[in-house]
Amino acid sequence: MDKVFIEGLEVDTLIGAYDWERGIRQCLLLDLTFAWDIRPAAADDDLGKALDYAAVNQSVQAFADAARFELVETFAERLAEALLTEFGMSWLRLKVTKPGANAQARAVGVEIERSRS
Template sequence: MDRVFIEGLEVDTVIGVYDWERGIRQCLRLDLTLGWDNRPAAADDDIAKALDYAVLSERVMAFARDAHFQLVETFAERLAALLMAEFGIQWLRLKVTKPGAVAAAIGVGVEIERGCR
């Protein structure tokens, strides 16, 4: 299986368990690896047969813009399910980093893998 990736996509969303977090938007950094068969797109040089990472990135940003979750885990699960359903992705790995959530760390978060390779 081929892989399409998007690294370091920064999105703003409402995320957090503390009251003060519920009233602000915070940045999350996303790394996505998506299982996709690139052969049909490459054979015809046809974007319509490719997993269009520009369109996918816009969808991720729209999801984040509308999201209001307490847990990064919930954000990751819901986003993974949405991408698999809307884009027909069979397998993905998603890393969600919340910078600054722990003062002594560059970032904390979760990494999930869903679907079958």
Template sequence: MDLVLIEALGVDTVIGVYDWERTITQRLVLDLELATDIRPAAADDDIALTLDYAAISEHIADFAARHDFALVETFAERLADTLRQAFGIAWLRLTVRKPGAVSAAAAVGVRIERGTRPEAT
């Protein structure tokens, strides 16, 4: 098993439980690990045979722009579902951080894993 990485992807979305948060967009920072086998793509030097991180990043930005949630947990869960369906991802680890949400912390957030992690080959 191999992992495609997307690190520190910033997206703007409406997120938060307070009334004032429902009237603005806020930045979320995402890290993703996506399980795949890169060997076919590497053998043929063909992006169509792997997870296209540019397409996935665009999908995430579009998702963030189209949706608003109260909880970071909900954002993470729904995003993981849509990524797995849209790109056929068997397993992913997604970290969603909300910088500045707690003044004493650089960021707060959640980390989830969804799907079945393939065995290393």
């Protein structure tokens, strides 16, 4: 299985369960890995057959702009569903990191793997 990845994608979103978090946008860092057959694009050196990173980035940012979740877990689950559906990939891994969420740690977050059913 070929994998295409985007690491360290920064998005600002409304995320958090505490009252003080509900009025501010916070940065999340995303690492995404997708199952994507690169052979058709590589065979013809054809950008049109490759996974469009810019389109993925735009989709993730639009999702983050509209999101209003309390939990990082919910953000990750819903984003994974949206990306699998929109881009037709069979599998993805998504790591969502929330820097500064815990004073004793550099960051907290979740990492999930999902596939289309």
